[in-house]
Amino acid sequence: xxxxxxxxxxxxxxxxxxxxxxxxxxxxxxxxxxxxxxxxxxxxxxxxxxxxxxxxxxxxxxxxxxxxxxxxxxxxxxxxxxxxxxxxxxxxxxxxxxxxxxxxxxxxxxxxxxxxxxxxxxxxxxxxxxxxxxxxxxxxxxxxxxxxxx
Amino acid sequence: xxxxxxxxxxxxxxxxxxxxxxxxxxxxxxxxxxxxxxxxxxxxxxxxxxxxxxxxxxxxxxxxxxxxxxxxxxxxxxxxxxxxxxxxx
Numbered sequence: 001x002x003x004x005x006x007x008x009x010x011x012x013x014x015x016x017x018x019x020x021x022x023x024x025x026x027x028x029x030x031x032x033x034x035x036x037x038x039x040x041x042x043x044x045x046x047x048x049x050x051x052x053x054x055x056x057x058x059x060x061x062x063x064x065x066x067x068x069x070x071x072x073x074x075x076x077x078x079x080x081x082x083x084x085x086x087x088x089x090x091x092x093x094x095x096x097x098x099x100x101x102x103x104x105x106x107x108x109x110x111x112x113x114x115x116x117x118x119x120x121x122x123x124x125x126x127x128x129x130x131x132x133x134x135x136x137x138x139x140x141x142x143x144x145x146x147x148x149x150x
Numbered sequence: 151x152x153x154x155x156x157x158x159x160x161x162x163x164x165x166x167x168x169x170x171x172x173x174x175x176x177x178x179x180x181x182x183x184x185x186x187x188x189x190x191x192x193x194x195x196x197x198x199x200x201x202x203x204x205x206x207x208x209x210x211x212x213x214x215x216x217x218x219x220x221x222x223x224x225x226x227x228x229x230x231x232x233x234x235x236x237x238x239x
Contacts, residue, residue: 031181053159055231057215125211125236128158139160142237145217 001080003117004063006056011087019100023080028102030063031111034117038090042140046133054087057123063069066116077107083116086127143144151176151227152227153183160204161170164191172192180210183230211234 005079007014016033038050063083071077082100090096091143099116103109120126125145131137156169162168164187172186187205195201211231212218218230 004214053162055211055233058211058217058233061215069196123236125158125233127234128237139163140237142159142198142208142235144235145233 002064002067003082003084004060005084006054006059007084007086009052009086009090009094014084014086014095014096014098016098016100019082019084019098023100023102024034025080027078027101027104028080029104030106031100031102033068033111034097034113034114036146037115038092038094038096040092042130045130047092047130048133049089049091049131050096051089051131051137052085053088053127053129054085056087058125059085062120066119066123069119070112071114074108074111076112078104079103079108079112081112081116083120085120085124092102099150104120119148151178151224153178153224155183155187155228156229156231158228159236161201161208161232161234164190164195164201173229178224180218180222180230183210183224184220187232204234205232207235 019033040047067081080102082098085097099113101109101112103112120122123145128140129137130140151174153172153174157164157168157170162224164170166168170190174182188202191201191205209217211233213229
């Protein structure tokens with residue numbers, strides 16, 4: 001079971017409670033909640049906020065692919081996964097991503113949670129623009145997307 | 151034919167409209183679009199090397215949300231997206 005969504009931060013904030021409600025089930029004995037938040041330092045610069053940009057359709061499709069790949073690569077078929085990523089301007093401490101997973105056992109939950117965030121970093125078209133205390137801002141350098149199909 | 155290029159990430163700095171539009175010949179490829187964009191940056195941003203690096207290291211995405219190669223042919227008026235190197239999460 002998968003919930004995958006991009007949240008426009010102007011409309012609502014990401015919610016751990018919603019994630020918990022989605023993955024909660026008597027079928028599973030282990031849950032992991034991962035959140036990414038905006039921190040105040042990067043490469044010796046004082047960060048005051050981050051703007052997230054997203055190609056929504058490609059991001060959602062990458063979330064679904066990653067979820068399905070967990071079946072084959074990790075052999076974790078029975079699972080519940082909630083993934084939400086924010087887009088727009090976030091202040092320090094605000095949540096940019098929630099990955100909540102529930103599995104039968106803890107080893108599966110830990111592995112699955114880590115797998116999902118690492119694959120998102122590699123494959124999901126999401127970009128960050130950092131805003132600094134001196135009023136400057138910069139898009140962060142990333143890595144070229146890897147899944148070329150045609 | 152006209153092609154619209156939706157801008158994302160660092161490429162949003164190429165225009166205030168978040169979109170570039172070029173006239174292209176039928177069966178132009180993504181490789182040709184890349185050249186058009188580099189030419190646009192030469193004219194409008196004095197050949198800004200950082201911007202040109204972004205174009206050269208970006209992928210492109212079709213209207214039906216597939217990542218497309220440099221050999222992809224434009225056969226109709228189309229809106230594609232430029233996908234600069236990624237790094238969210």
